[in-house]
Amino acid sequence: MLTFVAGGLRRALAAHRVREIASLPRLTPVPFGAEGLLGLGNFRGRIVPVLALDGADGAAASRVLLLDGERPVALAVEAVLGLEARDGETLDLDALLAASFPAPARRSATSAHLSAAVQEAGEQEMGRDDRVALLAMELAGQRFALPANEVEAVLKRPADQAAVPGVRGSALGAIEYRDSLLPLFSLAALLGFETRLKDAGRKGNQQVVVVPIGGGKVGLVVDRVCNVLQVAPDRLEPVPGVLLRKDAEAAIRAICRPGGGERLISVLDADHLLDAETTTALRTLAPARSLSDGETQAxxxxxxxxxxxxxxxxxxxxxxxxxxxxxxxxxxxxxxxxxxxxxxxxxxxxxxxxxxxxxxxxxxxxxxxxxxxxxxxxxxxxxxxxxxxxxxxxxxxxxxxxxxxxxxxxxxxxxxxxxxxxxxxxxxxxxxxxxxxxxxxxxxxxxxxxxxxxxxx
Structure with missing residues (x-):
């Protein structure tokens, strides 16, 4: 039997029920969870619920017992004493798990509810399915947007980035992103605002919008991401011809009229933000690799x-x-x-x-x-x-x-x-x-x- 201290009591558990003993990681609390659930922890890349015994708050716990079985669960304990003959209170593990996690009539029904709710909302609001989701951004005091389905992620601009000497003015360097390097470009410079927006000293407040361009990925540095808008197609107007200059016709695909007294928003076309030479270079940088079992199509x-x-x-x-x-x-x-x-x-x-x-x-x-x-x-x-x-x-x-x-x-x-x-x-x-x-x-x-x-x- 494996003996341990939990809830201030000496207890015992059949050793074959324990797969591993580990340190207690940082836990994420889960609202409305099971009684005794301290939270979720990351164990070797897997999210596992951590339980305390007898209503303990887990404040004194420093170790966890990762249980063996189909359901991943860990028990928070104050100390592990070792392997001994049967001694102390024997824990009824099956009763504990049954009480904490009753019938698993759960996720499949919930996911079905989500799909049904999306469909119901779409049916009851005419034209909702035709709406366009826009990620609105602020830059040099003006508002711009990208179609949300063309944005992969939004990141806080890190303080440390690799500078590349001799590159064009809009290129700011590179940062690490998902085990590869992500080139950064100043959206202000790409849109001709380089004289109005100085990059130095603004890293901590800026954000990076990650978008696919030319088969690769780039990070567009903006002042801040404002919000997500759902707009009807008739709220998107073509750019007036008298305002077009140089590459603006390609870089700005439409003008959005959000309504409700909000300012007009220029909707960008990410594929036309970079020149042909840079876009071609991105294609050569994009790694050609096959999908592993754990990966999915974009x-x-x-x-x-x-x-x-x-x-x-x-x-x-x-x-x-x-x-x-x-x-x-x-x-x-x-x-x-x-x-x-x-x-x-x-x-x-x-x-x-x-x-x-x-x-x-x-x-x-x-x-x-x-x-x-x-x-x-x-x-x-x-x-x-x-x-x-x-x-x-x-x-x-x-x-x-x-x-x-x-x-x-x-x-x-x-x-x-x-x-x-x-x-x-x-x-x-x-x-x-x-x-x-x-x-x-x-x-x-x-x-x-x-x-x-x-x-x-």
């Missing part, structure tokens, strides 16, 4: 909007996002739960706003009012808003990058899965993948339960 990858709410990093499918906006003045709802922030008036409609940090039980957010954003979605044709602390940008995930370990409780019906993301400042973190419809559904059920409780004599 068409199978999906764009996700990454954001933060309290201590949580989250992402939702871009196809589920109706738009991202600054937080307007909210009208209070009498006797509403704390997580219902109020009603927003958007385009003549009253939109309920859910404070996602509060809804997920996070600690008080330190986000400033200028950082918070409203992520808009539609549920059954009705608009709803999710108040988040910060938009991180777009990420590109393939199906094999999404993991679905059991988290128990209501978490398995709330989250579509989990993904490991790398951040230059914070290292690797685990993001919770969500569907706005499951979040809104759960909030609606909570409101109904609250009303029923209040109606009881």
């Amino acid at each position: 068409g199978e990858r999906q764009s996700w909007l990454a954001f933060r709410a309290g201590e949580h990093r989250l992402a939702m499918p871009l196809e589920a996002v109706d738009g991202v906006a600054r937080v307007p003045v909210l009208a209070a709802v009498p006797d509403a739960p704390e997580w219902l922030a109020g009603l927003a008036s958007l385009h003549g409609a009253a939109v309920p706003v859910i404070d996602l940090s509060v809804r997920l039980g996070s600690r008080a957010s330190g986000a400033g009012a200028n950082d918070r954003r409203l992520v808009l979605a539609r549920h059954g044709g009705d608009p709803a808003g999710l108040l988040v602390d910060r938009i991180d940008g777009l990420i590109d995930l393939s199906p094999h990058a999404i993991e679905r370990p059991e988290a128990g409780g209501a978490a398995d019906a709330t989250f579509e899965g989990y993904a490991r993301l790398t951040d230059d400042a914070e290292g690797e973190r685990i993001a919770l993948l969500v569907s706005p419809w499951t979040l809104i559904d759960a909030a609606g059920r909570a409101l109904l339960a609250r009303a029923e409780k209040a109606a009881r004599p």
Whole structure:
């Protein structure tokens, strides 16, 4: 028997049930998870739920027992004593797992719900499927955009990058990206703003938009990424001929009229930002390689909007996002739960706003009012808003990058899965993948339960 200390008690477990003993990693908390779930940890590139025994908070734990079996689970313990004859309390592992993770009627049903909800929303909002998703950016005081389906990722510009002497003025150097080098170009310089925007000293505040060009990938450095807009095709107008000069006709494919009093946005064509010589050079740099079993065709990858709410990093499918906006003045709802922030008036409609940090039980957010954003979605044709602390940008995930370990409780019906993301400042973190419809559904059920409780004599 393997003996250990957990919850302050000496316990024992059949040694063959333990696959490995490891240090306790940094854990990602999962809202609505199983009782005793401390969070999710990364073990050798695999996301595994970590449980504490007898309601312990895990503060004293320093080691984990990775259990053997079909379901990946780890137990947090204070100390491992060693192999001994049967001694101390023997842990009923099967009963523990059955209590923490009841019937797995979960992800397949949830994913089906997501697909059905997307279809339902499209059917109830005429023309929605024809809308174009644009990633809006700010540059030299002006707004530009790229079609979101042409953007692979949005990164914070790292402080360290390899400078390349003697290259053209728009080329800033290269950074490491997904085990290869990513050439950086100043979008300001490419668009002729080099005299109005100085690169020096701005790295910490700028962002990098990764786009495929000429068979390779490049990073376009911008002041900041503003939001994601869903616009109808009739909101996109051709560039007036009198304004065209030099390469502008090719670089700017359309002018977007967002409406609602927002400024006009120039929509760029990434394939025409670089000259022919640079584009040809990118083709020669693009590595020719076959797909391994773990990789997928580019068409199978999906764009996700990454954001933060309290201590949580989250992402939702871009196809589920109706738009991202600054937080307007909210009208209070009498006797509403704390997580219902109020009603927003958007385009003549009253939109309920859910404070996602509060809804997920996070600690008080330190986000400033200028950082918070409203992520808009539609549920059954009705608009709803999710108040988040910060938009991180777009990420590109393939199906094999999404993991679905059991988290128990209501978490398995709330989250579509989990993904490991790398951040230059914070290292690797685990993001919770969500569907706005499951979040809104759960909030609606909570409101109904609250009303029923209040109606009881």
